[in-house]
Amino acid sequence: MLFLEIKNLKVSYKTVNGKSTVLNDFELSIDKGDSVSIVGESGSGKTTLGAAITRLLAPSAEESGEILLDGKDILKLTEDEMTFVRGTEIFMIFQNPLNSLNPVKTVEFQLMEAAKIKAERDHTDATEDQLRDVIIHALTSVRLPDPEQILRRYPHELSGGQVQRVVISMALILRPKLLIADEPTTALDVTIQAQVINLLKELNKEYGMSIIFITHDLSLAYVISNKIIVMYAGTIMEFNASDTIVKNPEHPYTVALLKSVPTDYKTNSKLYYIKGSPPSFFNLPKGCRFSPRCDKVFGKCREMEPALISGGGIYKVRCWLYE
Ligand SMILES: Nc1ncnc2c1ncn2[C@@H]1O[C@H](COP(=O)(O)OP(=O)(O)OP(=O)(O)O)[C@@H](O)[C@H]1O
Ligand SMILES: [Mg+2]
Structure with missing residues (x-):
């Protein structure tokens, strides 16, 4: 059985200007130990996807479809059941790391809470001192110097990079x-980015933790993940093994994203x-959402939205060029 299976996920926000559907027809399957990156420009729906999986969407949002975690649909869980899932099965590191921490509790209090949850879940009887060792070890693993001092602080007393590493230690x-x-x-x-990426890779490889890595940076996605989903305006445009996407991109949007990654640092090069x-x-364009910006656009693209088609293996693409 697949560990996480998302089918037909749709998310809409109710706003003063009406309803906007920002995630449409989204699907994803993750095996244990997979690392999948979600790549797309700003506003393509990446954070919405993460919040939909953890059921932490804004109250104005509506979500439908299925999100099966080990076979059970988390969209059908009660809030209490979901709180358990969030603490133990799925954990989200937010784009703004301060959102992952409680502003009125010290780092020590919050990390101790996490350590207690973990001990309880594993049915281990750990003393306060043993739990404290666990959290010091975690802070040291994320290369935070002077962990004792960090523990005494409140989240707002840390730099952005320090907060991010505290959350990763959690x-x-x-x-x-x-x-x-x-x-x-x-x-x-x-330099810290490289350390954090290596740390996430370690969690994935050594502990078999599955990772959904959200980024706008294809090169970072390639480094960290074995599979990549390229998103555009709330839909999947291409999905494949990271190696293939980077070496043999098919969707014109993926090709363009790859061309936008700077590799040539010659002075004056554009x-x-x-x-x-x-x-x-x-105000979505008629037909393919990417058609107004696509350099391979032809008649049909401006008329009908292409479906996401499977092309063998895990490969999927949404483009009339490959119908
Ligand atoms: N609470 C909300 N109410 C209404 N619209 C929202 C809300 N949150 C997000 N949106 C809209 O949903 C769309 C997707 O936003 P989302 O934050 O998921 O994008 P993103 O891919 O994470 O972007 P970024 O790379 O900038 O973080 C955007 O058009 C955004 O304006
Ligand atoms: Mg975001």
């Missing part, structure tokens, strides 16, 4: 089956970018 303590990491390294400088901007969900 994931280390809880060891969920699935970690959803939403742009976890955007606020970090490159960086490639995709012309135009993503559509508004209140």
Whole structure:
């Protein structure tokens, strides 16, 4: 049985301007130990997806479809059951890491809570001192110098990079089956970013933790994941093994995203970018959502939205070029 299976997921937000459907016809299957990256431009629905899986969407949101975790549909769980799932089976690192922490509790209090939850779940009788060792070890693993000092602080007394690492240490303590990491390294400088990425890879490889890694950066997705989903305006455009997506991209949007990754740092060389901007969900173009910006566009693309078709193995693409 697949560990996580998402079928037909749809999320809409009610707003003053009416209803906008920002995630449509979304599907994803994850095996234990998989690492899947969700890649797309700003506003493509990546955070909405993470919040939909953890059922932490804004109250104005409506979600439908199925999210099967070990065969049970988490959209049908009660709030209490879902709270248990969030603490133990799925853990989400938010794009704004402060959202993952309680602002009025110290780091020590929050990490101890996590360690207690984990001990309780594993039915281990640990003393306070043993739990404290666990949290110190976790903080040391995320390369936070002087963990004792960090423990005494409140979240607002830490830098963005420190908060992000405290949240990752919480994931280390809880060891969920699935970690959803939403742009976890955007606020970090490159050296710490590399450390955090390696740490997430370790969690994936050594502890078999499945990871959904949300990013706008295809090169980072390639480094961390064995599978990549390319999203555009709330729909999946292409899904494949990371190697294949990067070496043999098929969807014109994926090709354009790859061209936008800077590789040539010659002075005065112009960086490639995709012309135009993503559509508004209140005014989606007719036909393929990417058609107004696509350099391979032809008649049919402006008339009908292509379906997501399977092309053998895990490969899927939504493009009239491959019908
Ligand atoms: N609470 C909300 N109410 C109404 N619309 C929302 C809400 N949250 C998000 N949206 C809209 O849903 C769309 C998808 O947003 P989302 O935050 O999921 O994008 P994203 O891919 O994570 O973008 P980014 O890369 O900038 O983080 C956007 O058009 C956004 O304006
Ligand atoms: Mg986001």
